[in-house]
Amino acid sequence: MKKAGIIMIIGSLLLLGLFKFPLWNIMLGAPQYPDPLGMNIHITGIKGVHEFDIQNIDGLNHYIGMKKIPKPEEMWEFDVFPKVILGMVILGVVIGLLGIFKKLSFRWFLGWLILMSILGVLGMYDFNLWLTEYGTDLDPNAIMKMTHPDGSPMTYKPPLFGHQKMLNFDVDSYPHTGGYMLFAGMLLTLIAFFVGKREWKTQKI
Amino acid sequence: MKKSVLFIISLFMSATFISCNNSENSKNGDRGALASSAAEKTYVAPGEHDEFYAFISGGFSGQLSVYGLPSGRLLKVIPVFSQDAEKAWGYNEETKPMLNTSHGFIPWDDAHHPDISQTAGKLDGRWVFINGNNTPRIAKIDLTTFETTEIIEVPNSAGNHSSSFVTENTEYVVAGTRFSVPVPQRDMPINEYKGNFKGALTFISVEPEEGHMDIKFQLMMPGFDYDLAHPGRGKSHGWFFFSTYNTEEANTLMEVNSSQNDKDFIAAVNWKKIEEYVNNGGGNKVPANYAHNIYDEETHTATSTMKKEVLTVDPLEVPGAVFLLPTPKSPHGCDVDPTGEYIIGNGKLSADLTVHSYSKMIDAIENEKFDGDAYGIPILKFEDVLAGTVKQAGLGPLHTEFDGKGNGYTSFFISSEVVKWNVETQEVIDRKPSYYSVGHVMIPGGNSAEPFGKYVVSMNKITKDRYLPTGPEVTHSAQLYDISGEKMELLLDFPTIGEPHYAAGIPADIIKPNSKKIYKLDENKHEHATLSNGDARVERDGNEVHVYMTMIRSHFTPDNIEGIKVGDKVYFHVTNHEQDYDVPHGISMIGANTSELLIMPGQTETFVWEPKQPGVWPFYCTDFCSALHQEMQGYVRVSPADSNIELSWSLGED
Numbered sequence: 001m002k003k004a005g006i007i008m009i010i011g012s013l014l015l016l017g018l019f020k021f022p023l024w025n026i027m028l029g030a031p032q033y034p035d036p037l038g039m040n041i042h043i044t045g046i047k048g049v050h051e052f053d054i055q056n057i058d059g060l061n062h063y064i065g066m067k068k069i070p071k072p073e074e075m076w077e078f079d080v081f082p083k084v085i086l087g088m089v090i091l092g093v094v095i096g097l098l099g100i101f102k103k104l105s106f107r108w109f110l111g112w113l114i115l116m117s118i119l120g121v122l123g124m125y126d127f128n129l130w131l132t133e134y135g136t137d138l139d140p141n142a143i144m145k146m147t148h149p150d151g152s153p154m155t156y157k158p159p160l161f162g163h164q165k166m167l168n169f170d171v172d173s174y175p176h177t178g179g180y181m182l183f184a185g186m187l188l189t190l191i192a193f194f195v196g197k198r199e200w201k202t203q204k205i
Numbered sequence: 206m207k208k209s210v211l212f213i214i215s216l217f218m219s220a221t222f223i224s225c226n227n228s229e230n231s232k233n234g235d236r237g238a239l240a241s242s243a244a245e246k247t248y249v250a251p252g253e254h255d256e257f258y259a260f261i262s263g264g265f266s267g268q269l270s271v272y273g274l275p276s277g278r279l280l281k282v283i284p285v286f287s288q289d290a291e292k293a294w295g296y297n298e299e300t301k302p303m304l305n306t307s308h309g310f311i312p313w314d315d316a317h318h319p320d321i322s323q324t325a326g327k328l329d330g331r332w333v334f335i336n337g338n339n340t341p342r343i344a345k346i347d348l349t350t351f352e353t354t355e356i357i358e359v360p361n362s363a364g365n366h367s368s369s370f371v372t373e374n375t376e377y378v379v380a381g382t383r384f385s386v387p388v389p390q391r392d393m394p395i396n397e398y399k400g401n402f403k404g405a406l407t408f409i410s411v412e413p414e415e416g417h418m419d420i421k422f423q424l425m426m427p428g429f430d431y432d433l434a435h436p437g438r439g440k441s442h443g444w445f446f447f448s449t450y451n452t453e454e455a456n457t458l459m460e461v462n463s464s465q466n467d468k469d470f471i472a473a474v475n476w477k478k479i480e481e482y483v484n485n486g487g488g489n490k491v492p493a494n495y496a497h498n499i500y501d502e503e504t505h506t507a508t509s510t511m512k513k514e515v516l517t518v519d520p521l522e523v524p525g526a527v528f529l530l531p532t533p534k535s536p537h538g539c540d541v542d543p544t545g546e547y548i549i550g551n552g553k554l555s556a557d558l559t560v561h562s563y564s565k566m567i568d569a570i571e572n573e574k575f576d577g578d579a580y581g582i583p584i585l586k587f588e589d590v591l592a593g594t595v596k597q598a599g600l601g602p603l604h605t606e607f608d609g610k611g612n613g614y615t616s617f618f619i620s621s622e623v624v625k626w627n628v629e630t631q632e633v634i635d636r637k638p639s640y641y642s643v644g645h646v647m648i649p650g651g652n653s654a655e656p657f658g659k660y661v662v663s664m665n666k667i668t669k670d671r672y673l674p675t676g677p678e679v680t681h682s683a684q685l686y687d688i689s690g691e692k693m694e695l696l697l698d699f700p701t702i703g704e705p706h707y708a709a710g711i712p713a714d715i716i717k718p719n720s721k722k723i724y725k726l727d728e729n730k731h732e733h734a735t736l737s738n739g740d741a742r743v744e745r746d747g748n749e750v751h752v753y754m755t756m757i758r759s760h761f762t763p764d765n766i767e768g769i770k771v772g773d774k775v776y777f778h779v780t781n782h783e784q785d786y787d788v789p790h791g792i793s794m795i796g797a798n799t800s801e802l803l804i805m806p807g808q809t810e811t812f813v814w815e816p817k818q819p820g821v822w823p824f825y826c827t828d829f830c831s832a833l834h835q836e837m838q839g840y841v842r843v844s845p846a847d848s849n850i851e852l853s854w855s856l857g858e859d
């Protein structure tokens with residue numbers, strides 16, 4: 001199970017990319033913003049794509065009564081996420097090493113992947129909750145109160161994934177480099193599982 | 206005397222005759238078949254950018270306007286020598302020092318010849334220099350911000366016309382005087398001009414990093430009129446050439462008395478030789494009084510320093526540095542081709558162009574083939590330096606630019622046309638009329654070793670019937686010709702501001718990437734900047750009140766101020782907290798004897814308001830900034846001078 005273990009280790013190490021690269025990216029473009037405003041969501045906090053994007057997004061959101069984009073210390077997630085990711089990296093590397101030395105079965109690789117997937121889904125769920133809260137909990141004294149054609153108040157939740165038109169803005173929400181590294185890492189651990197399974201069988205024979 | 210007046214009259218009559226012919230032929234040509242292909246060539250679709258920037262001087266407007274080519278769209282008017290209410294230039298406290306001179310605050314000038322900085326003979330797009338003709342000054346405009354960042358006054362000078370041209374590494378920008386004057390200035394009879402007046406050719410060094418200007422030396426030349434100038438380049442780098450007229454040294458009825466000599470001169474100045482002489486301690490330091498004004502981008506504030514001394518050089522002290530090249534007939538333009546070999550003198554009262562050869566000039570100097578001297582300065586023999594003559598090219602040649610493919614393009618004021626000719630063979634290739642009475646022409650990179658010979662722009666003095674009439678005053682015009690083929694093609698007329706005296710053009714790609722979008726607020730070092738809203742305040746110091754105000758979409762902090770009294774001098778120091786491209790805010794105060802402010806993101810500006818009447822007076826944002834621009838406003842309560850209302854200020858309180 002040497003090959004599978006190495007793949008498992010590489011896969012888990014790819015998660016470290018999240019400490020440098022953003023997990024997710026949301027861009028806001030409009031005719032008067034030919035260079036779209038954007039935020040990069042890192043596991044440690046939210047940063048503007050360009051130097052003053054956050055300030056300018058906050059400035060625009062102020063019209064419709066949205067809150068300011070939170071600083072890292074204002075959200076527990078930015079404290080917990082790095083710890084969870086680091087934990088999973090260490091766990092993955094340990095499993096991979098033990099796999100190489102045949103101390104445990106290839107099923108552990110799948111176990112890591114399932115755990116990671118559950119954590120990922122929880123993370124996405126939490127992220128979506130935050131987006132909803134951010135886009136709907138509006139200041140009652142907002143300067144502009146927009147309503148849908150049926151009269152219900154408009155909310156401004158950015159899409160979790162994909163493109164959405166919000167007033168005059170085109171909002172695009174997609175994974176970024178760190179996110180792709182996370183998916184690639186998870187894919188590798190899945191491959192590690194299948195490779196391990198084959199290696200395990202040939203060993204048996 | 207009578208004879209020459211008649212000569213001039215006949216010249217103008219023949220000119221009228223010729224241009225009548227021209228306009229009939231070409232007008233038919235202009236409209237119709239050509240029009241559609243010309244339109245395509247100048248069409249820049251919405252949202253697309255022009256290929257070139259053209260910096261066209263405003264002449265008597267004192268400013269520099271920026272146009273896109275080939276569309277002819279006006280992109281910006283850069284305030285330089287004249288107050289500009291649109292941008293508060295010369296009105297706000299920060300820029301008032303920029304217009305300071307030894308004659309006091311002079312909020313106007315006659316801006317003539319822009320020139321773009323160069324490195325190794327190529328346009329580098331860092332700065333544009335331009336001369337103020339009337340109260341001699343040279344300005345430097347920074348092309349990252351398109352703002353004037355430095356103005357230096359030129360002492361011992363008058364009618365700063367043979368300016369501002371740069372050497373091939375922007376070592377110097379020159380400021381040659383058009384009018385010779387007594388140096389130092391003094392009370393003396395005007396008719397004792399001859400032999401007593403001096404013509405200063407000023408070499409202003411340009412510091413390579415920030416571009417700071419400093420007068421290195423003034424060459425005190427005989428009392429001629431110095432008209433235009435161009436630097437040598439390539440093999441002639443190190444030399445500068447100045448055309449002269451009035452070598453007669455007349456002081457009255459100049460149109461006749463200064464047009465008597467068949468030949469005037471192009472003065473060839475070996476500035477490297479003089480620089481060496483000066484660096485070794487040569488020259489005379491003489492008392493002077495001139496302003497040097499610098500605008501600092503970090504403090505957003507200009508300072509004016511009066512300088513008290515200037516270094517002058519007598520040309521006779523540096524043998525071998527200055528020579529005179531006889532050139533017919535009151536030459537205006539003095540243009541050096543991209544190779545540096547040919548110096549073209551355009552005798553504005555002649556029909557011919559004179560092409561001098563640099564190599565022949567050096568040869569004649571080495572062999573000391575002199576034809577006398579003028580006040581001790583050797584005169585070379587006309588035939589010894591002449592490369593050739595473009596014969597009967599038109600009437601009243603003014604100025605020549607080059608396409609970098611061996612051709613010259615000369616403007617003819619009297620016959621109102623642009624003529625293309627081969628520099629080596631001096632043969633005329635093509636001619637096209639201009640509408641009407643062209644002064645200078647411009648090819649992007651014209652004053653460099655590498656012109657971008659795709660277009661030539663003619664800058665015309667008379668417009669007549671080219672546009673809808675607007676009363677007795679009609680806009681001047683510029684015309685764009687395609688010169689990419691063998692024949693020139695007129696593509697476009699476009700209106701200009703003031704007098705489009707001369708221009709400098711450059712490919713957009715050299716400037717665009719360096720263009721600044723905002724000023725960073727945390728780099729704002731303005732003395733009265735308010736960097737956080739918490740610091741917004743109002744302070745009293747005797748009858749001076751300082752309002753430290755911030756602005757962001759869509760409010761001022763503070764927006765209610767009380768405790769101001771009649772007779773106070775209220776300084777509004779306003780800082781724009783936006784950090785977003787193209788979001789300036791303005792502010793104006795009712796009854797202020799000044800203009801509004803127009804404050805860029807991250808910038809601080811100041812204006813003074815002296816309230817004369819008690820009341821509650823509004824101020825508001827003058828630049829349509831956001832959906833709530835109309836709500837961007839506030840009030841100042843003004844109480845009688847003897848009232849005891851406490852100074853207070855607020856935002857968002859009732």
Ligand SMILES: [Cu+2]
Nearest residue numbers: 790826830837
């Ligand atoms: Cu505003």
